[in-house]
Amino acid sequence: MTDMTTTTAMAPAGSRALRLFLRNPNAVAGMLILATVLFAAIFADLLAPGDPLTMVAQPFLWPGQNPAYPLGTDMMGRDVLAGIIHGSRVSLAVGLAATATSLLIGTLVGAITGYYGGWIDRVGMNLVEIVQTPPNFLLLVVIVAIWQPNLPTVAIGIGAVSWPTLARLVRGEFRAIRGKEFVTAAHSLGFSDARIIFREVLPNALPPVVVTSSVLVATAILMESALSFLGLSDPNRVSWGSMIGEGREMLRTAWYLAAVPGLCIFSTVLAFNLIGDGLNDAMNPRLAGRE
Amino acid sequence: MPLLSVEDLHVHYGSAHAPVRAVDGVSLALDAGETLGLVGESGCGKSTLSHAILRLGRPTSGRIVFEGQDITTQSRRKLAPVRSGMQMIFQDPYASLNPRQTIRKILTAPLHVHGIARGREAAEIVTGMAEAVGLGPDALDRFPHEFSGGQRQRIGIARALILKPRLVICDEPVSALDLSIQAQILNLLRRLQAERGPAYLFISHDLSVVRYISDRIAVMYLGRIVEMAPAHRLWQDPLHPYTRALIGAIPDATRRRAPDLLPPETGGRPAAGCRFANRCPLASARCLTEDPALHRASHGHQVACHHPGTSAAAAVA
């Protein structure tokens, strides 16, 4: 057939989305902030060797007062910069692990309820409502209070209270996609349910899930910070939230102790939100047509 | 023994006391290598019927026998090997291909699932199939959105035929295509049937397409077959007033500004009697009380009408 020659050569949808994403200044700014935080987290031991909880200088050094401690020291003479650098590990690790947890539960519940419908859907959605009824943070506090207040518990706890959002989202996508003809075609070809769910439908449901996940990371970082602020997270690890919590008593005299980690949380959360918006624009086929 | 036989099939939806009878007692048979055209307007149940035959929906009652095996109530596990024997070509070439899979993956998956071939052997079958539907080997590593509607329909046809089915249900396969592409796809279906011998159940709302492609034609109205005959026979001597209306409504240069019109719709079917009576120019008192059964009018020609073959003019006189 000669009609092969007339099709315009188009790149696969994925690389077009990437190109659109990289052309979005907000998204690139988000990526840059995230890269900085990631760099700090990965090379924390090189950038700030030793335990950030040890006393290294006189307390209440203001930022800039002593060039050896550019962000100053706290009430116990600990280096604030070292705390920030090591704290980034906690924030990122908890954010990512919590999101992974809620992705696992949320996608599974959403996929199964959305695909099968009927009584399975009713049971699944009841479960979602039960989890969603109490305020998320309250539920998280209870979970952490029952188990050990260590980082894995915190991460899994945050994941366990935030999956319903994803489950609803994935369920909605599955309900829309399961009626498409290519899914009917897969049934008529004798494909198993597992194959249809994971290889036919799920890849088509992923774009909004990816977008929501980046926002979930931001939310998880905030939740961990809030837990630390209340002193409910792992007491043996420096985190941005715990730094704010300890600094709050000195707010009048040494406001920088709360402001510096606060700014870090703010920028990181902002970065994930910017990335989420950028992904949303890039993966939305209606907007992608603007190219 | 026919390849497929459907006996008094019912598919009802909704509640038990007010069911929607999408398919309301359909019987038909299809021989190997034959093409049966199924024509009817939207909502007549032709798509529900085809889904039921493929066991994509659950029949309410009746029997579906494929290659001698009753598949009406078979479990999914037992159905799996039957699936490769009957396949479907869909109407919408945009919605019926997974947008996130390459053509190679779309065509290879059925071979894997049914354990027919793997690796290089599968690749050879896929390349051969693509070639048979007029797609070059460079098409295989591209995604559906890179193709035009006509080419996508070729991909859909390749997917349906790769398992060497004996029955292919073609559900409005050319309705979404431009006229110049329609002819290409119809010719492709024709050639593949000659080369590989599947029987077609060809569903369409377009009587002129069905007339060209079919050996026999069944006309469906509100869930029931109202007339069934060899294609040329149905055209030359339509017995049911609905068939006549369908033929008369085909726009045509020989009837400039003078179509054969049915009276405007006045809502559903009567509570009892013939389902076409409210729109029928021939309807008599009997038609409002007694539902006509599909009966044999002549050899190979069946009709469900109390006044078969009467013209409207004769009825008035």
Added chain:
Amino acid sequence: MNAPVLDIEGLDIAFPMARPVQNLSFQVGAGETLAVVGESGSGKSLTALAVMGLLPPRARIAAGSIRFGGRDLTGLKPREMQDIRGGEIGMIFQEPMTSLNPVMTIGRQITEVIRQHDGGTEEAARGRAAELLDLVRIPDPVAKLDAWPHELSGGMRQRVMIAMAVACRPSLLIADEPTTALDVTIQAQVLDLIDGLRRDLGIAVLLITHDLGLVAQWADRVVVMYAGRPMEIAGAEALFARPRHPYSQGLISASPRAQGDRGFRDGPLPEIPGNVGSAASLVGCSFAPRCPVALPDCATRRPALRQLGAAHAVACPVAK
């Protein structure tokens, strides 16, 4: 033909990266049905939108004129165009389901159109609305004024759309694929209705369609478009009796309707090879890549429309 109702001259419609309609000229006379027929990408629907002043945001009229009622519509302000739409030019679209507002009764929607353009009291408009429903042969018109769109069948909804389109006594009715979404038996009724209004009210009809059968049965004259350009302009009977352009010939003979008693066991359909191309990429004739009789010249030089008889024009150097 008397003074044409609509006179399109050298129309070019441009997008930033493409020019999907090029050098299109035709006239629609009073009380006549002119069909613009073509496949997807032919530019037929864009042409209709251009006449109505409803081109998509990034499209613009790059050249040519659209004269209607002594004015060039291409130069009108949006406000002036609004008065003409639904007033002197009526419109019917493909989808009667989505063209009606689902939360307003039929009567309310028709009276709004009447009062927008003609003013008058609510009662007068309601009376006129009932007359219009009667005109489009909707049974029990007064009662139907209080019906909701979802209570009507597709065919009845399209009748309501037609009633709204002719509410202000337009001199031109644009029907863009008016029956594509309808069943064949209903399709014949709706076209019969439109044709009756043309005859009784003297309205000119611009019928946009992909369906050659409709054209053969209902049009007086036909513009055959391919990839943004007119290929052939002729009387409907002359076109179907003897198409001159290779594209028109291919299209008509490829139709299953043209096969008569010849079935698929008797041989393949005549087919036009290849795919619908786009006009932008070609310097020469847009049909040349698929044309069975193309000359070497056709790929480089665009054939102009030339007259072959009184009312028959063809853009092809080979056609006789």
